[in-house]
Amino acid sequence: MTDTIGSAAPRRFTALDVFRGITIFLMILVNTAGPGAPAYAELVHAKWFGFTLADAIFPSFLFAMGNAMSFAMRKPLPARPYLARLFRRGATIFVLGFLMYWFPFVAHSEAGWEPIPFALTRVPGVLQRIALCYIAAGVLVRWLSVRQILVACATLLLGYWAMLVFLSAPGMAYDKFGTIGTHLDLWLLGPGHLYKKDGGFDPEGLLGTLPAIVNVLAGYLAGRAVQRDADLSRTVRVMALIGVALVVAGLAWSPWFPIAKKLWTGSYVLLTTGIDCIALAGVIQLVEVTGFRRGTRFFVILGRNPLAIYLFSELFVTAINLIPVGPDHGLYGWVGIEIFQRIAPGALGSLACALAYTMLCWAVGWWMDRKGLVLKA
Template sequence: MTDSQRFLSLDVFRGLTVAAMILVNNPGSWSYVYTPLEHATWHGCTPTDLVFPFFLFAVGNAMSFSMKKYAGQGHAAALKKIGQRTLLIFGIGLLLNWFPFFRWNGENQLVLKPLSQLRIMGVLPRIALCYGFAALIIHFAGERRSFVIVGCLLLAYWWLLPAFGQSDPYSLEGYAGLRLDKWLLGEQHLYKGEGVPFDPEGILSTLPAICNVIFGYLAGSYIQQKGKDYPMLCGLLIAGCVLVFAALCWNLVFPINKKIWTSSYVLYTTGLALLVLSILMYAIEFRGWRKAASFFEVFGKNPLFIYVMSGVLVKLYLLLRTAPQQNLYGWLYTHVFRPIGGNYPGSLLFALFHVGLFWLLGWWMDRKKIYIRV
């Protein structure tokens, strides 16, 4: 199997997750979102809850190709490259959290967003940390021991939550990671989407999330070692089914939960990622259905850049106002998309429009051979 063939399936899988990120992050109105496009309230898993772990899996899959370059280099050179990339992605995440640097106060005046209230964690900071730690583990431990480390991390997290949690350790109030985040980061630097200071991309839950990246790396390495044949594909399918079954069994005592990123959630999402990747590989590499996959391939060639740009645009929508109490985001939904389809369809149409908008950006960049690697 040639590099272009291998990377095509990877690009499509990664692009699928980026398109899904844009779709679920940009409804016209959060009051009118179809259930599959919402996160689970707490325990459980919706299609939306698969998007982020799938992206981490894709990060690991890409690492199985890119980290070959470190093999002939010393530890110092590898550490430098891994550290630089980790810090760069984390820094971009912090800037995106702070962007657009100004906000409206209660007197309809633009004021500087205080750094004292800057959210430190988030999607990009988690990607950075998961990439960095996974790369270090793989570089120094190798593949076999990395697999053992994954098992240890997942079991350790299972032990940590009851050991340091309160009453119900799998609830928001009893979750040990909440106390850790408050202590290390401070309440002012946490996400408040749950109505209370709580970060679903917090410090403690980053530990099991690292495993999604390592699993992605091991899957990519397995594909390269076995080559393009049906036994390889069957191996991916069987591994996916085994992990999903194990996750559902573990769910009985350690609930599948994205917001605290439980170990059963890691196995469940990794298993489903393997199944989806198997289907894509069969369709693209074995059957040659490439035209049908070209839409998502565009997203996969500049994934982080397109994701960041989608966040930048939405934040600009929220900053720009068409009236004293209405921002551009709300105006577009109310005056453009809701009149076309009504509440729920209009909200979905708003999200689909932005998926298409950023596809055009990715398509233009691809035509111009512009590929921004972070």
């Protein structure tokens, strides 16, 4: 999640920061929906098969990470220090993700505050998947040519599909609890270390990380294309056309391999990668080609410090909800229900609460940017 692996001071690519900032903004908005009423359907992940705006956010961040990786590798390090940095940063992000889920390390019960045991702490997660994809993609792009990376992408997507179909019990390839991915997670980690809100299924499970690597590799290839083609306008057009082709391919594959974010299916990878190519092409056209910069700093502030802002957004909402306000609510829950639901009942109030919290996180990012503080793994 950092912009440098080996280069001392690479030139900032404003469009990438804007793209990544938009992703972080939407990620916080979705993750902190105001309580008291259901959020708008597009801001809620699909329950299983299907696709919403919320389902596009995580793969977009992986795509942006791969794009940044292509800029960072313009002056590559020798193999040994490169791998040392790659694995150290990946391990740091993984540990931060694990500690984020363990936080606040204590829970309130009838007997008072008690430590949350390690045995009940989730191991997979968003940052953990980012870390694993970061390491795997970093190794692949270091030693593979563009053609070999494309072969690796096809192998990961088709290999994952084959594992689900042929290693799951008959008829259970796409079943939440019958798929081989769930069985692998239960065997390696046990139910105590998996997502508690999905009945034993973890949407960031280990096997689903394999196709997610493709989102990073696609972002890397897009970044290489931007750097190597002198005609940026032509690159934008080609990137947008490739994006359209990938969206069509994902939709065409979906009858046989359904679009499912929680399974991270191959059709979902093609669809989200296509959307990201189109979106990034649009941002590059607007920011880099036409030179439009008005308002871009708002997203640049988020895009330059994504790890710190994301961690703050997750930890702070957990912390303030530990403050009891009445018998049934923590502070965030009370604010969402007693203030925002009174002002705008229903989904609009939920969105307004989430937007207010997202702006608080943006303010923290603005303060860090003013102070020159950047959290790098």
